[in-house]
Each structure stands twice: as C-alpha cells, then as structure tokens.
Amino acid sequence: MATKKFLYVNRKAPHGSIYAQESLEVVLIAAAFEQDVSLAFVDDGVYQLLQNQDTSALGSKNFSPTYKALGDYDVSKIYVEQESLEIRGLGKDDLMPLVYEDEDDDWAEKDSIHVVSSSELAEIIEQQDVILNF
Amino acid sequence: MSVLHIVNKSPYDRNSLDACLRLAQPDSAILLIEDGVYAALPKASASERVQQAMNNHQIYALQPDLQARGIDPENLIDGISLVDYDGFVKLTTDYDKSQSWL
Numbered sequence: 666m667a668t669k670k671f672l673y674v675n676r677k678a679p680h681g682s683i684y685a686q687e688s689l690e691v692v693l694i695a696a697a698f699e700q701d702v703s704l705a706f707v708d709d710g711v712y713q714l715l716q717n718q719d720t721s722a723l724g725s726k727n728f729s730p731t732y733k734a735l736g737d738y739d740v741s742k743i744y745v746e747q748e749s750l751e752i753r754g755l756g757k758d759d760l761m762p763l764v765y766e767d768e769d770d771d772w773a774e775k776d777s778i779h780v781v782s783s784s785e786l787a788e789i790i791e792q793q794d795v796i797l798n799f
Numbered sequence: 800m801s802v803l804h805i806v807n808k809s810p811y812d813r814n815s816l817d818a819c820l821r822l823a824q825p826d827s828a829i830l831l832i833e834d835g836v837y838a839a840l841p842k843a844s845a846s847e848r849v850q851q852a853m854n855n856h857q858i859y860a861l862q863p864d865l866q867a868r869g870i871d872p873e874n875l876i877d878g879i880s881l882v883d884y885d886g887f888v889k890l891t892t893d894y895d896k897s898q899s900w901l
Contacts (some may be wrong), residue, residue: 722863754842
C-alpha cells in the first residue's frame, strides 16, 4: 500500500465537545496502518495539549495522557500554531512535553512538538495528500 | 433583581462572553463554566475585557472545569473567585435568576 501524507487538523478545546477525543482515537488507528501522519493544533485546539489536565471531578474520561503515546506510534510531527498560542496567552512551556525516539539517530529522544507560524503551517497543509478536520 | 450570568463557551470560539459583557447590568455576577473558564487565563487577548468587566461584576470560575483543562487556579486573572459545585448551586440561589449564554 502506498504511503500517503495525512494531516489531522484539531481546532476544538478538549472537554467541551467530543471532537478532541475522537480525533486522537482516529489518529492512533490510522498510525497503525503506517501512514505518514502529522497533527496540527490550531485555534482552541491548542488547549488540548495543556499540561496537568485532570477530569476526575467531572467524571469524564481523562484522555490527555494518551497524547504521550503518539511517539510510540511513530507520530512525531506535531505542529502547533504560534499565533493561536499567543492570542490565548500561552507558550510552548504550557504544553505537555511530547517526544519520540528517532530510529535514524540511535533512538535518541526528540521533541515531537513544533511551534510554527501561520505561514509555515499553511505550507504544511499544502503538502498533504489527505486532510481530516476535527 | 440581580442576575447570575453563566458563560460556558470559549471566548475564542464563540461570542457568548462578549454578548454577556455587553448585556449584563452592573452588579450582576458572571460565572465561567466548561469552556467558558478559558476566559479566566491572564495575558490572553480576552483578558483585558474580563479585567474591565470586574469593575462592574463579580466574576467566578468553576474549579472542577479549570482542573479538567489544566488551568492552574493560582494563575487566573486577579480578582476571579473560585467556586466548586456546591458554590455553583449557592450562586444560583443567591441571585434572583440565572441567564445562560449558550
């Protein structure tokens, strides 16, 4: 099967609707088919990656630790739009650290999160074969 | 005849907060719940509007919704009060009526 470039665009906050959790599940399924997967977090989607989310008082599933499994599924291209962070008063330090092990570099642990400008993200979107929106 | 205004949408996704701030009488209170709690974060583009609203309104944020979203209750816009679920219920009884900006 030919490998295609898949981009998942996440624009919703994590707990107010089911989009974020559904996106994460679809990403993990697609990654199992060894496609070239990238994730973009834009607008309120950047809130999905905030550290220390704890839904215990809500009685809903806390899926935020699952983002840390993305590296194990070879999902290592996670793009966060700088402008979306800035409008919300956030920076990269507010986001959970997400890493992967680079098999081409003696399994060195590397950062999966790339904070990119709007114009950089626009180019990334152009390069994709398939774009899925959540 | 005081009103408790409840906002449950992110200020960056919907205009619910702006509608609330525009139409809330002075001395009514505002309670941020669900995705509305993102308005409590400082240094953001909505922070100034929230800060300004505090001249006329007491503003509350629901603590379990902050916790779920990874927002540190120590790191809110100064002057926002925290309430838990019991506090939420008490607010709805302290005020004559509730207005939810869906």
